[in-house]
Each structure stands twice: as structure tokens, then as C-alpha cells.
Amino acid sequence: MIEQQSQHPVSGSEANAALDEARLRQQAIGVRLRQMFDEVVNEPVPDDFLDILRRADKSAERD
Amino acid sequence: MIDRSPRDPALDEAFKLELVTLIPHLRAFARTLCGDATAADDLAQDAMMKAWDARSSFQMGTNMKAWTFMILRNQFYSEKRRSWRQTQLDQEAAERTLVAVDDPEAPVALDELRLSLGMLPPEQREALILVGAGGFAYEEAAEICGVAVGTVKSRVSRARKALQSILEDGAYDRDGGAAGDAMRSILADAERLSTVR
Numbered sequence: 001m002i003e004q005q006s007q008h009p010v011s012g013s014e015a016n017a018a019l020d021e022a023r024l025r026q027q028a029i030g031v032r033l034r035q036m037f038d039e040v041v042n043e044p045v046p047d048d049f050l051d052i053l054r055r056a057d058k059s060a061e062r063d
Numbered sequence: 064m065i066d067r068s069p070r071d072p073a074l075d076e077a078f079k080l081e082l083v084t085l086i087p088h089l090r091a092f093a094r095t096l097c098g099d100a101t102a103a104d105d106l107a108q109d110a111m112m113k114a115w116d117a118r119s120s121f122q123m124g125t126n127m128k129a130w131t132f133m134i135l136r137n138q139f140y141s142e143k144r145r146s147w148r149q150t151q152l153d154q155e156a157a158e159r160t161l162v163a164v165d166d167p168e169a170p171v172a173l174d175e176l177r178l179s180l181g182m183l184p185p186e187q188r189e190a191l192i193l194v195g196a197g198g199f200a201y202e203e204a205a206e207i208c209g210v211a212v213g214t215v216k217s218r219v220s221r222a223r224k225a226l227q228s229i230l231e232d233g234a235y236d237r238d239g240g241a242a243g244d245a246m247r248s249i250l251a252d253a254e255r256l257s258t259v260r
Contacts, residue, residue: 001130011096022227024250025231025246025249025250026225026227028246028249028250029176029223029227029230029249030195031184032173032176032249033176033191033192033193033195033196034196035173036176036177036196037091037095037172037192037197038091038196039173039194040087040090040091040094041087041088041091041093041240042087042130043087043090045086045087045090046104048073048102048104048254049086049107049108050083051102051107052111052112053079053082053083053111053115056112056116062210
């Protein structure tokens with residue numbers, strides 16, 4: 001291990017730093033992705049949706 | 064076989080209450096499939112009605128979110144199959160929506176993420192959205208898409224890598240000029256968000 005490190009003095013820590021950086025970037029993308037989705041989830045539901053269900057409900061009662 | 068036996072009204076009521084809580088999620092998922100917000104709401108409404116009509120086949124207490132997402136997804140792809148022309152129109156509408164910046168206040172990073180997502184193959188985009196944004200486990204996403212768990216895992220992994228490189232290279236299409244380093248703004252926003260918490 002030590003011999004290898006002396007041959008490639010920075011490889012170990014560089015690899016770790018790159019890994020951390022990649023992880024950070026993926027986390028950042030993940031946060032954004034959820035935010036994009038949640039933006040629509042948090043929109044008020046248009047009245048049409050509930051109207052349609054209400055009508056379906058009435059026809060179910062008639063059955 | 065259509066179930067003609069009378070339904071317990073209390074059961075219907077419980078089903079409906081749960082279905083209503085899922086509407087916002089169905090709308091969000093539909094938006095990622097269609098792009099165009101109006102077409103997405105039409106799709107979400109169709110899926111909601113299909114779920115209601117099929118309520119007797121749903122086992123209360125099991126995962127209704129995954130069940131309705133599967134209905135919505137099947138609806139989307141069967142509509143696409145039905146008409147090639149409609150597919151073209153959907154695609155054009157999706158592209159317009161992906162490119163359009165309708166809210167000038169919208170954070171740049173979010174806009175760039177939408178554009179970049181639009182460049183992923185549909186099956187990768189879908190898998191990433193279900194797992195990365197919809198909060199589904201790989202197993203649930205696999206059930207929704209009708210593929211093996213391993214397939215979902217590899218699609219999500221490929222989507223993540225592809226998305227990162229698109230964002231880093233600014234390789235996505237954008238009207239009126241070169242895309243900047245989108246990754247930088249996403250990282251800056253993420254940092255800001257984490258300090259707020």
C-alpha cells in the first residue's frame with residue numbers, strides 16, 4: 001500500500017475527492033428532481049377532477 | 064367479467080378518499096410523461112376514472128399509489144399506440160413545453176433540468192422519475208413499468224449518469240444560444256437549499 005502510494009502520490013485522495021464530488025452532484029440532481037415533481041404535486045387540483053368523481057359517484061348510486 | 068354484486072358504500076367512500084389524495088401525484092406523473100400540462104391533466108383524469116371503475120378489483124390496504132400509477136402509465140402508452148399521429152403531436156407538444164420558459168421567475172436550474180430530462184430515452188426518464196422523484200422503491204417501479212427489478216435499477220443508474228453528463232456538458236438543446244454549465248447552478252441551488260434547512 002505505502003509503496004503504491006509513493007509511486008502514485010495523489011491517486012488515493014484524488015479518487016476519493018472525485019467520488020465525493022460525484023456523490024454531491026448526484027445528490028444535487030436528486031434534490032432538483034424531487035423539487036420539479038413536487039412543484040406539480042403542490043399545485044391546487046383543478047375542479048374538473050373532483051367534479052368528475054362526484055358525477056361518477058352519483059351514477060354509482062343509481063346502479 | 065364485470066362485478067355486478069352491490070358494493071359496500073363505505074368501501075367506495077374509503078376508496079374515493081384515498082384516490083383523491085393521489086390526484087396531485089397522478090398529475091405530476093402525467094406531466095412528466097406528456098410534457099404538455101393540458102394533455103397531462105386529461106391523462107390524469109382518464110386514469111382517475113379508470114381507477115374508479117376498476118375499484119372492485121383493488122385490494123384495500125395494498126399500495127393504491129403504485130396501482131393508480133400503473134393505470135395511468137398503461138393509459139398513456141395505449142393512447143400512444145392507438146394513433147401514431149397523436150404520438151407525433153404529443154411529442155411536439157412535449158418539446159414545446161420542455162423548451163418554453165413560462166415562468167420568468169422559475170429557477171434556472173429547474174428549467175435546465177427539465178430540458179435535460181427531455182433528452183433521456185423515455186424508459187430511463189420514467190424509471191428515474193418514479194424512483195428519484197415519485198418516492199417508489201425499485202420493486203414498486205418495476206411493477207408499475209411491468210419489467211424486472213434489475214431492469215429498473217439499470218435504467219435508473221444509466222439515467223442518473225446521462226443526466227449528469229448532459230447537465231455538465233450543457234449538451235441539451237436551447238433556443239437562442241449555448242447552454243451554460245447547468246450543473247453549476249444546480250449545485251449552487253442545492254447548497255442554498257441545504258443551508259436553509
